[in-house]
Amino acid sequence: MAKKTKRQARRPEGNEPETRELVPLEKARTGISGLDEITSGGLPAGRTTIVCGGTGCGKTMLGIEFLVRGALEFNEPGVLMAFEETPEDIARNVASLGFDIQDLADRKKLYLDYVYVEPSEIQETGEYDLEGLFIRLQNAVEAVGAKRVMLDTVEALFSGFSNPGILRAEFRRLFRWLKDRGLTTVITAERGEGSLTRQGLEEYVSDCVILLDHRVKDQISARRLRVVKYRGTKHGADEYPFLIDERGMSILPLTSLQLKHRVSDERVSSGIADLDEMLEGKGYFRGTSILFSGTAGSGKTTLAASFADATCRKGERCLFIDFEESKDQVLRNMKSVGIDLGQWAEEGLFFHEAWRPTQFGIEMHLLRIHKLIEKVKPQVVIVDPITNLVSGSSDKEVYSMLMRLVDFLKMSGITGVFISLTGAEGQLESSSVGVSSLTDTWILLRDIELDGERNRCLYVLKSRGMAHSNQLREFVMTTEGIRLIPAYIGPGGVLTGSSRVAQEGREKAAAREQQNELRLKQTEINHKRLALQAQIASLQADIETVEQEAERLSRSEQERQEQSDSELINMAKSRSK
Amino acid sequence: MVLRLYVAGQTPKSLAAISNLKKICEKYVSARYRIEVIDLLKNPALARDHQILAIPTLVRQLPVPISKIIGDLSDTERVLVGLDLRPPKNQKATA
Numbered sequence: 001m002a003k004k005t006k007r008q009a010r011r012p013e014g015n016e017p018e019t020r021e022l023v024p025l026e027k028a029r030t031g032i033s034g035l036d037e038i039t040s041g042g043l044p045a046g047r048t049t050i051v052c053g054g055t056g057c058g059k060t061m062l063g064i065e066f067l068v069r070g071a072l073e074f075n076e077p078g079v080l081m082a083f084e085e086t087p088e089d090i091a092r093n094v095a096s097l098g099f100d101i102q103d104l105a106d107r108k109k110l111y112l113d114y115v116y117v118e119p120s121e122i123q124e125t126g127e128y129d130l131e132g133l134f135i136r137l138q139n140a141v142e143a144v145g146a147k148r149v150m151l152d153t154v155e156a157l158f159s160g161f162s163n164p165g166i167l168r169a170e171f172r173r174l175f176r177w178l179k180d181r182g183l184t185t186v187i188t189a190e191r192g193e194g195s196l197t198r199q200g201l202e203e204y205v206s207d208c209v210i211l212l213d214h215r216v217k218d219q220i221s222a223r224r225l226r227v228v229k230y231r232g233t234k235h236g237a238d239e240y241p242f243l244i245d246e247r248g249m250s251i252l253p254l255t256s257l258q259l260k261h262r263v264s265d266e267r268v269s270s271g272i273a274d275l276d277e278m279l280e281g282k283g284y285f286r287g288t289s290i291l292f293s294g295t296a297g298s299g300k301t302t303l304a305a306s307f308a309d310a311t312c313r314k315g316e317r318c319l320f321i322d323f324e325e326s327k328d329q330v331l332r333n334m335k336s337v338g339i340d341l342g343q344w345a346e347e348g349l350f351f352h353e354a355w356r357p358t359q360f361g362i363e364m365h366l367l368r369i370h371k372l373i374e375k376v377k378p379q380v381v382i383v384d385p386i387t388n389l390v391s392g393s394s395d396k397e398v399y400s401m402l403m404r405l406v407d408f409l410k411m412s413g414i415t416g417v418f419i420s421l422t423g424a425e426g427q428l429e430s431s432s433v434g435v436s437s438l439t440d441t442w443i444l445l446r447d448i449e450l451d452g453e454r455n456r457c458l459y460v461l462k463s464r465g466m467a468h469s470n471q472l473r474e475f476v477m478t479t480e481g482i483r484l485i486p487a488y489i490g491p492g493g494v495l496t497g498s499s500r501v502a503q504e505g506r507e508k509a510a511a512r513e514q515q516n517e518l519r520l521k522q523t524e525i526n527h528k529r530l531a532l533q534a535q536i537a538s539l540q541a542d543i544e545t546v547e548q549e550a551e552r553l554s555r556s557e558q559e560r561q562e563q564s565d566s567e568l569i570n571m572a573k574s575r576s577k
Numbered sequence: 578m579v580l581r582l583y584v585a586g587q588t589p590k591s592l593a594a595i596s597n598l599k600k601i602c603e604k605y606v607s608a609r610y611r612i613e614v615i616d617l618l619k620n621p622a623l624a625r626d627h628q629i630l631a632i633p634t635l636v637r638q639l640p641v642p643i644s645k646i647i648g649d650l651s652d653t654e655r656v657l658v659g660l661d662l663r664p665p666k667n668q669k670a671t672a
Contacts (some may be wrong), residue, residue, distance in 0.1 A: 116628045118645065123659035126593075126651035131585040131632035132617060132624045139621040161631065161647075 025232050028076070028148065028184040031069030032062065034251030038227060038236040039208075046182040048175050048205040052189040052197045053212030058223060058244055059188040061097075062212070063150040064090065065248045066186050068099045070148045071109035076184075078148035079111045079140040083156035087112035090152075097248050111140040117160035124163060130170040133157075134177060141183065149178060149185040155199050171204045196228065207231050213239070220361040225251055241363035250367055252404065263287070268314075268415060271306030274484035275443075278460050278469035284441055285465060286379075287413045289406050291436055293420040294445030298456050299475055299482075300419045301325075303443065304382045305334040305341060306482060307417060311380045312344035319378040321369060322354040323388055338481045351376050357389045362401045365389065369405060373414070381409060384419040386435060399434055406438045440464040445475065455497040458484060474500070578610040579638040580660075583629045586618045590649045594633035597650035605662050635659075 027041035036042050043049045043066070051059045067078035080101075082090055091101040091112075104110035113136055140146065154174075161167055178185045187205065189197035196202045202209060206229060213224040224239045242251040267282035276283045284290055290307075292300040308318040322330060330352060331342045344350035353372055357365070373381065383405075389398050402418070409416040418435060436442050441463040447454050456475040460468040473484040474497075582598055584591035595614060602610050617624045617632070627636075631647040637660050646659035656662075 113625055115630065117630065123646040123648075123655045124652075125635075125646050125648035125655040125659065126597075127590050128631045128633060128648045129590070130630055132583070132629040132634065135585060135617050135621045135624045139625065157630075 027233075028070070029074055030066050031073045032065050032249050032251065033247075034240065034242065035225075035249070038225075038240060038251065039230060040233055040235060043184055043186070044207045044230070044232075045184050046179060047207040048178055048185040048187060049208040049210060050187055050189055050197060050201060050205055051210045051212065052191050054191050054214060057212040057214035058242075058249065059212055060085070060090065060152050061094065061244055062210075062249060063152055063186040063188055064094050064099065064101070065097070067110060067148055067150050068094075068101070068104065069248075070184075071104055076147035077109045077111075077144040078150065079113065079137070079144065079146045081113050081115055081137065081140070081149070081151045081154075083115050083117055083151070083153055085152075086114045097244075097246060099248070108144050111144045111146060113140050115156075117156045119159060122160075124161070127166075129166065130157070130161075130174075133170075133174070137177070141181065147182075147184060149183045151185065151187040153188040153190070155189050155197070155201065158199050168204075171201070175205050217361075220358075222361045222363060241361075241366075243363060243367050245367070250370075252363060252366060252370075262413065264413065269310045270303075271308070271310030272303070272482045272484065274473070274482070275303075275306075275458075278471065278473070278484070279441075279463055280466045280468065282466075284415065284463075286415055287410060288440035288464070289409065289416040289418065289438060290441040290443070291418050291420060291439040292443050292445065293422050293436075295422055295447055298445035298447060299458075299477065300421075300445055301330070301384055302334065302337055302339070302477060302482060303445070304384060304417050304419055305330070305337075305339045308341060308350060308380065308382060309339050309344070312341070312347070312349040315349065316379040317349050317351065317376060318344070318380040318382065319372060319376050320350065320352045320382045320384065321372070322352060322384050323357045324354075324385060326354050327352040337477045338479050351378065362389065362397050366401050366405060370408070373408075373412070378414060380415045380417065382417040382419070385421045386418050387421045395434075402435055403438055436461075441468075446472075450497070451499045453497040453499070457487065578606060578608055578640065579613070580610060581613045581615060581636045581638055583615050583617055583623075583627070583632060583634045583636070585632045586616065588632075591633055593649040593651065594635070597653075597656075598635065601650065601653060601656055605657060637661075 026045035027039070027043065028045040029036050029042040030039075051062050053059050064080070067080055070076040070078050080087065080090070085093075087101065087105075094101060101110060101112065105112050115133070115136070137149070141149070154171075157167060157170075175185075187201070189199070189201050191211070192198040192200070196209060196211070208227070208231065209229040211226045211228045213226070215222050215224070223242050223244070225242050226239045227235045227237065240251050242249055244250075264286045266286040267284065268286050269276050269283040270279070284307075292303050294300050304320075308320060311318045320330070325333075327345075331345070334341055341350050341352075345352065351372070353368075355368070360368070369381075369383075386398075386402060389401070406416060406418075416439075418439065420435060442461040444459055444461050446457045446459070448457050457472050458475040459470070459472045462468075472487040474487060476483045476485060580598065580602070582594060584594065598612060602612065615623060617629065623629070633649055634645060634647050635650065635656075637644045644659055644661060646656060648655075650656050
């Protein structure tokens with residue numbers, strides 16, 4: 001089926017007035033994973049696309065898949081004109097991809113024609129053309145009602161005929177012929193030195209050119225695809241890694257160019273109550289990416305396993321991708337801290353896949369992870385660790401792969417956990433791949449060495465979207481799981497382990513001393529108070545006595561005055577008789 | 578000698594080839610010969626079955642081995658080389 005996109009009109013307008021219409025550029029979907037995204041819809045419909053590359057880089061595969069999917073998925077029958085391999089050989093090569101070409105041919109969905117090109121020992125005795133080819137093509141197209149054509153590789157004609165003038169003319173005629181009939185065509189060609197294709201086919205056909213590349217670096221093979229040219233449409237212009245596996249070609253486009261993911265408000269527990277507490281008491285945001293980094297043996301895997309445990313406990317699925325330990329190792333190690341992942345594995349909620357990072361190239365890792373995610377459909381994905389992926393690939397490649405993975409997980413609403421091993425203490429906050437900028441939460445595990453002991457500490461370096469704790473906590477693995485004890489700040493700095501206990505003891509003793517002193521002082525003061533109060537009491541008694549005296553005196557004075565007054569009155573009374 | 582000439586319709590090249598072939602045969606072929614003209618426009622399936630690409634194509638079926646030449650047969654010397662025919666005495670010998 002063709003998919004439309006917008007594009008400016010190029011056709012000559014004879015009888016139309018000045019208004020220019022926007023004619024959509026039709027595209028033919030390939031159905032090849034990732035290719036339709038890169039080309040914004042597929043190959044140009046009714047036009048010819050050149051797929052060029054070296055031997056064994058997948059040109060034929062791409063063309064065949066284009067035809068087969070066209071016939072199976074988009075109801076567009078196709079014609080395969082093979083110039084080098086016989087259809088039987090081709091059929092055998094693609095049978096491993098699950099494409100049954102013969103069956104399609106029987107069902108008249110595909111027409112297979114093997115064109116034998118004699119080596120150019122044939123005498124050329126005058127003028128000729130390649131009408132035979134056209135007749136065959138016409139026949140083939142009519143036989144199945146084809147909409148798609150693949151010519152593999154049409155360059156073989158160059159080895160059969162030595163008249164370049166005739167060949168050029170016939171090529172031109174061929175592509176016009178295909179275009180006139182609206183056949184979407186793929187032709188394969190060898191990569192050239194100075195030009196795109198060895199024989200310069202891009203002269204005649206240049207609507208769309210795709211370049212395939214197959215490199216081997218450090219014994220690991222890497223395949224790349226690049227859309228060199230695609231007239232009239234926007235296309236991803238980068239090199240995209242791709243793989244050929246049992247389902248055909250898979251190209252991995254960089255989805256992170258979009259940055260358009262849904263965001264969830266939901267919180268999920270980390271599996272450790274104390275850690276949830278440090279994250280606003282609620283835990284991580286679902287669908288975000290979390291990085292645990294730290295030195296060897298600092299407890300990163302345990303943190304991840306706790307999260308896995310919490311996830312499975314809720315009935316959700318967790319996919320653990322391990323580049324270091326085998327499944328049994330992980331299960332056993334976690335059991336010793338009280339995390340039983342085996343039970344979830346049995347219930348079909350916990351999936352552990354392990355493989356060595358050196359086994360494959362970087363794209364294969366990504367692809368395998370993609371396929372596992374498709375199969376398992378987990379809610380949580382853990383990758384442990386990401387740091388040793390660097391060997392065999394450049395930092396940049398690993399970063400780009402991780403970015404793609406992080407983005408893919410976010411788009412799918414899957415919570416991602418990445419574990420990073422850091423070297424010495426000094427490098428803790430400069431993770432080698434810069435992954436920390438990709439993740440939403442970064443939890444750092446640090447070892448503190450003091451007084452002959454080495455204890456682990458944890459702190460949340462960042463957690464976007466929440467007010468996380470900035471405390472440094474001591475990370476203790478008990479048989480009941482992980483505890484995060486608030487850090488103890490002594491006079492010399494943070495203390496952990498037995499130093500902490502000692503210091504705590506000392507401080508407790510000091511506190512007690514102080515209390516005792518206080519009590520003593522209080523008693524003293526009480527005594528003083530009582531003494532003073534007694535003094536006050538006696539002085540008050542004196543005052544009373546003095547006052548009483550004063551009152552008595554004033555009373556007796558008053559009496560005397562009254563007595564003298566009454567005597568005077570009596571005397572006056574007796575005199576007046 | 579059995580000669581098969583593949584053509585596509587009545588194009589100038591095809592007609593030229595037919596007439597050139599007749600002339601060459603009359604002049605250089607001493608044994609008995611038979612010319613078959615196959616028009617691929619009438620019989621397109623034969624293009625595939627007989628693996629014919631160029632038009633015109635001349636195939637010498639007999640005697641074996643089969644030999645093939647292409648073109649309108651205007652270059653006589655090349656035709657003779659291709660058909661493995663001896664030229665007449667007053668011309669260069671060919672292998």
